[in-house]
Amino acid sequence: MRAISYSAFGKASDVLELIEIDTPSPGPGEVLVRLHVSGVNPSDAKARAGARPGVTKPAFDRIIPHSDGAGVIEAVGEGIARARIGERVWIWNGQWQRSHGTAAEYIALPEPQAVPLPEDVSMEIGATLGIPGLTAAHTVFGGGDVAGQTLLISGGAGAVGHNAVQLAHGAAARVIATCSGGAMARVKAAGADHVFDYADPDLAARILEVTGGAGVDRAIEVEFGENAALLGEVMAPNATIAAYGSGRNMTPVLPFGAYLFKAITLDITLIYILDGPARQAAITRLHGALANGSLTPAIHARYPLSDCAAAHDAVMTPGRAGAVLLDIA
Structure with a gap:
């Protein structure tokens, strides 16, 4: 699969690269999601730049960035109902304390982190619901x-x-x-x-x-x-x-x-690190507001996967009016 990755801190254009790696397989309790959109957040850019206090090197040898995204479940691991295959989902904490995030064609992650995306909500909006929405x-x-x-x-x-x-x-x-x-x-x-x-x-x-x-x-x-x-x-x-x-x-x-x-x-x-009940309460609020029309997350810009460095620069530019997204498909 194609993925964006980095192995050292630095300027986006210097350290982010488009690579080919093996598609992951879902382990027990996990789902494999084919990603359509990845959400880019300031925290992703700060982490790549090495801007977190006290952190001097990446936590893993190679990191695929980004916590947020949306796509379709293509496979499930042991213990997960096969009925979830084909389900449209949005993702939270894709790269939190893990090496592989959503700046890729696929992600395998624990099943609760793939939230069913309401039928009338687009993948683009789904990719904004993680960090900014929650x-x-x-x-x-x-x-x-x-x-x-x-x-x-x-x-x-x-x-x-x-x-x-x-x-x-x-x-x-x-x-x-x-x-x-x-x-x-x-x-x-x-x-x-x-x-x-x-x-x-x-x-x-x-x-x-x-x-x-x-x-x-x-x-x-x-x-x-x-x-x-x-x-x-x-x-x-x-x-x-x-x-x-x-x-x-x-x-x-x-x-x-x-x-x-x-x-x-x-x-x-x-x-x-929001606990389960509080996170579910926030998810319920988001879905309810989307359903009744009181919430329309703004999207500032969209970039192809290969232009991830430009997306990182855009998300850190003052005056941004909404989310920055990567189109994966």
Whole structure:
């Protein structure tokens, strides 16, 4: 089979190569999926570049990148019902703690990681449901229903944030979102009730004004370190911050007094290690929102498998408006 791989950290165009390797066979409890689309995420590009703190070399001699994807089950291993053969599926954690991910024509992986793709959902959308979809669903709904609550979603134009705005709006929450000035109309169209430029020096005052001074019930936060002080100002008492990123500042300083006297809960999300019930709850939310039309994940660009390096560069380019995909077939 054809696959993209790397064996050393570095620039995408320097280390990613198209190779031919044997097609894997499904082991006990596994399924073999012929991939149609692979989803490219910033975490894939950062891992390939060696940008993870404390990691000095790849965990395996050769890595096929990417966690997300969609395709069709072609074979099953021992213990898996043959009825799954021919099923359209989407994939999560394809390359998490494994050498072989979805940037290939086939992947063999544990059966629960191949989720049945609803009949009216395209392969392209299926390939967006792993990291960006599950992260959005869990950060919005990890504390339960949000109807009637006020949610603050930072980075509302990003792949996770844009999904989160739609999910929260579809669940009858009041949505405040932040983004760059040029993306405000797009985020508003996704369902945000109020959209502010994240660089506005009066951002905290504007958020408090539109909440009538009551503050925010739940925040979905992509840059926790940068926004920790702001959140201390704008959160309501007993509110929750669901933080899934802090790339610009990985050693944040907390205004502990502000957090303490509001009893703010900090809920840090790493979607790769979400437990089974929480993951299934997020999957159910995603499928429900797709079915009722309240969620349409945005797709920014698509590349052929051979242009994987360009896809890695694209997913790290500021101003991206949606997911980046590789067409495998």
